[in-house]
Amino acid sequence: xxxxxxxxxPLSVPEGAIVSLNCTYxxxxxxxxxxxxxxxxxxxxxxxxxxxxxxxxxxxxxAQVDKSSKYISLFIRDSQPSDSATYLCAMSLGxxxxxxxxxxxxxxxxxx
Amino acid sequence: EAEVAQSPRxxxxxxxxxxxxxxxxxxxxxxxxxxxxILGQGPxxxxxxxxxxxxxxxxxPKDRFSAERLKGVDSTLKIxxxxxxxxxxxxCASSIGTASNEKLFFGSGTQLSVL
Numbered sequence: 001x002x003x004x005x006x007x008x009x010p011l012s013v014p015e016g017a018i019v020s021l022n023c024t025y026x027x028x029x030x031x032x033x034x035x036x037x038x039x040x041x042x043x044x045x046x047x048x049x050x051x052x053x054x055x056x057x058x059x060x061x062x063a064q065v066d067k068s069s070k071y072i073s074l075f076i077r078d079s080q081p082s083d084s085a086t087y088l089c090a091m092s093l094g095x096x097x098x099x100x101x102x103x104x105x106x107x108x109x110x111x112x
Numbered sequence: 113e114a115e116v117a118q119s120p121r122x123x124x125x126x127x128x129x130x131x132x133x134x135x136x137x138x139x140x141x142x143x144x145x146x147x148x149x150i151l152g153q154g155p156x157x158x159x160x161x162x163x164x165x166x167x168x169x170x171x172x173p174k175d176r177f178s179a180e181r182l183k184g185v186d187s188t189l190k191i192x193x194x195x196x197x198x199x200x201x202x203x204c205a206s207s208i209g210t211a212s213n214e215k216l217f218f219g220s221g222t223q224l225s226v227l
Binding site: 008041043044045049051094095097100102104105 | 223
């Protein structure tokens with residue numbers, strides 16, 4: 001069993017839809033949770049960073065962490081075609097840069 | 113905006129040949145990382161440098177892979193000899209340091225194809 005599980009998709013939604021992306025994990029010691037966006041043939045770019053449990057909002061993006069369920073989510077409101085990309089969850093024990101464990105990524109396509 | 117520079121963008125090589133990738137981190141970033149991303153998977157850490165010193169190379173296949181950051185600035189990752197299973201995107205990333213709230217910046221990667 002992988003430490004971090006993520007549905008690879010692809011996920012196709014119409015423009016303006018609310019998108020929900022999720023990851024589950026097995027290591028209860030993870031404390032730092034990140035969401036990265038990766039466009040085709042580009043490196044990942046940090047979208048959201050959360051420490052421990054709770055919610056965090058940044059514009060159209062909301063990240064949720066439920067440590068009791070070992071489940072994290074990223075919500076995208078009013079999705080745009082420019083949101084079409086692969087979304088990677090990542091987590092670690094010791095900070096937002098150290099020994100990140102990534103999920104496999106979910107490919108999202110927002111149809112105009 | 114400052115970026116992590118990587119070259120080449122694409123590399124095609126034959127099995128058993130040697131290949132090398134270069135990375136120039138964002139100026140002032142002391143910590144440098146090499147990740148490998150196989151198609152359809154998330155990135156996996158190969159090696160982490162703090163300045164010129166290796167901090168973690170536990171996942172680096174040392175029989176064929178080597179990495180250096182001689183002056184604590186740019187870095188080179190080498191594979192010799194390359195194998196078919198090495199085909200992947202090799203990503204370099206950097207951060208100012210390793211404090212818990214630091215941000216990781218990735219380059220655009222080198223796409224390696226081993227034939």
